[in-house]
Amino acid sequence: MKLLLIPDKFKGSLTSEAFTKAFISGVEKSGISFTSHFIKASDGGDGFMSAVASYRPCIAMQVISENPLGKLIQSYYLYNQKAKSAYVELANTSGMELLKPEERNPMLTSTYGTGLQIKDAIDKDVEHVFIGLGGSATNDGGIGIAQALGYVFLNENNEELAPIGASLQLIKKIDDTGVTDAVKKVKFYAVSDVTNPLFGVNGASYVYAKQKGATDFIIEDLDKGLRNLDTVVSKKYHINNGELPCAGAAGGTAFGLKSFFDAEMLSGIDFILELSGVHKLLAREKFDYIITGEGKIDAQTLNGKLLQGILNLGKKYQLPVIAICGTLEISKEALLERGIFDVFEIQDNSKDLEYNMRHAALLLATKTADYFSVK
Known part of the structure; x- marks a missing residue:
């Protein structure tokens, strides 16, 4: 499996680099064979x-x-x-x-x-x-x-x-x-x-x-x-x-x-993706999924922000997009209708916000391992 990673930060808990490290750790624990490529992205905001x-x-x-x-x-x-x-x-x-x-x-x-x-x-x-x-x-x-x-x-x-x-x-x-x-x-x-x-x-x-x-x-x-x-x-x-x-x-x-x-x-997102050379990358290499994520996915997330840009990229190159978030505050069905392939959240609902933010890397690795183990 070949994965293209284009995550946003999880504000207050994970940088995009920290997200990538925890995600890769989780996929490794799942036991599947994979390679990955990381693109550092921004929608024009922090970062x-x-x-x-x-x-x-x-x-x-x-x-x-x-x-x-x-x-x-x-x-x-x-x-x-x-x-x-x-x-x-x-x-x-x-x-x-x-x-x-x-x-x-x-x-x-x-x-x-x-x-x-x-x-x-x-x-x-x-x-x-x-x-x-x-x-x-x-x-x-x-x-x-x-x-x-x-x-x-x-x-x-x-x-x-x-x-x-x-x-x-x-x-x-x-x-x-x-x-x-x-x-x-x-x-x-x-x-x-x-x-x-x-x-x-x-x-x-x-x-x-x-x-x-x-x-x-x-x-x-x-x-x-x-x-x-x-x-x-x-x-x-x-x-x-x-x-x-x-x-x-x-x-x-x-x-x-x-x-x-x-x-x-x-x-x-289009500006940064152009700087990154991702279009040239996708023209010469084949990937199975685009992986993206951010701390909270809600109704505003699809109001022209980074996730929408990633979905546009996936559509252009016919690549399914999997989104990972700390908290999901919009129905999964609404996201599927907008073209997302799948989405999962990493928070532990039995714990408070402070715990989830402090342990975001561990939660991400664990949930990612569980997700790809059943693929």
């Missing part, structure tokens, strides 16, 4: 730069930046001098994991720190900037990045607003006179597999803001703010980006990148 670094020669550029609440932090981005490209991961400076649970409030957070990283890259004469979107603590519509690169957002009294979620409803004017020619010359790419629009019941605020610390009242205000931002942007630039698929990615950061920098929208 984006790590995946890029696996396939492109890059230098890690250290930068003093700001976390989502404006605290100075040491951060980095990747720089490919030959291609004059920078790879930036939103979660690296604007990520939810940088804040304690009690600090999370998307009314107060900003993508400004990510903008500082991009500014540093532009100062080094890069021509292409790829921004991996995901894992953000923000819901600012990308105005933090925009302000760091020269935009100013004003209220009805022509007063400058802080680039945070709470300012979105107050924006009446946009001053772009501070945007330099150097910024205008750069080609931006928003890398994500989220397909939500900017606002509405399926938009950035209603779908993702709660996990970033927002109450129902805050979610409603944030959604109104993003609607207002879209209105102001539409009037000034005569564009309508709010309904674009993926505009709602990372709290509307994709919308901001498209509206202020004409960013090209790229599928995260």
Whole structure:
């Protein structure tokens, strides 16, 4: 049996590499004969730069930046001098994991720190900037990045607003006179597999803001703010980006990148798979299964994220996809209807979440051994 492994991380418990090690251990225990090939993947969220670094020669550029609440932090981005490209991961400076649970409030957070990283890259004469979107603590519509690169957002009294979620409803004017020619010359790419629009019941605020610390009242205000931002942007630039698929990615950061920098929208998983050379691999070698996995599979998982990209790959090359997860919160039948070959979860239902996360590698190896022993 020949297996192609393209797992996501199990957030908080297993990296994709740790997943692969535990999975292989389990298959070995099952007694079947097999070979495997590992592809490090990302949908543009946490782990984006790590995946890029696996396939492109890059230098890690250290930068003093700001976390989502404006605290100075040491951060980095990747720089490919030959291609004059920078790879930036939103979660690296604007990520939810940088804040304690009690600090999370998307009314107060900003993508400004990510903008500082991009500014540093532009100062080094890069021509292409790829921004991996995901894992953000923000819901600012990308105005933090925009302000760091020269935009100013004003209220009805022509007063400058802080680039945070709470300012979105107050924006009446946009001053772009501070945007330099150097910024205008750069080609931006928003890398994500989220397909939500900017606002509405399926938009950035209603779908993702709660996990970033927002109450129902805050979610409603944030959604109104993003609607207002879209209105102001539409009037000034005569564009309508709010309904674009993926505009709602990372709290509307994709919308901001498209509206202020004409960013090209790229599928995260497709982008990384192309870098990895997996298509060339599948053209010359025959595999029996694609194995993927992530910590939790739920209704959002198929909303354009990594698993959907893997299913598309499997369909293209007529390879059955087996998904492994810590917790399955969608019916197996729904996944089978979407084209997945099989799925199983590894959690021990008799134990609590802490136990399952701490012993994820052992549980994965054990359940994998059981699964392949009956094949």
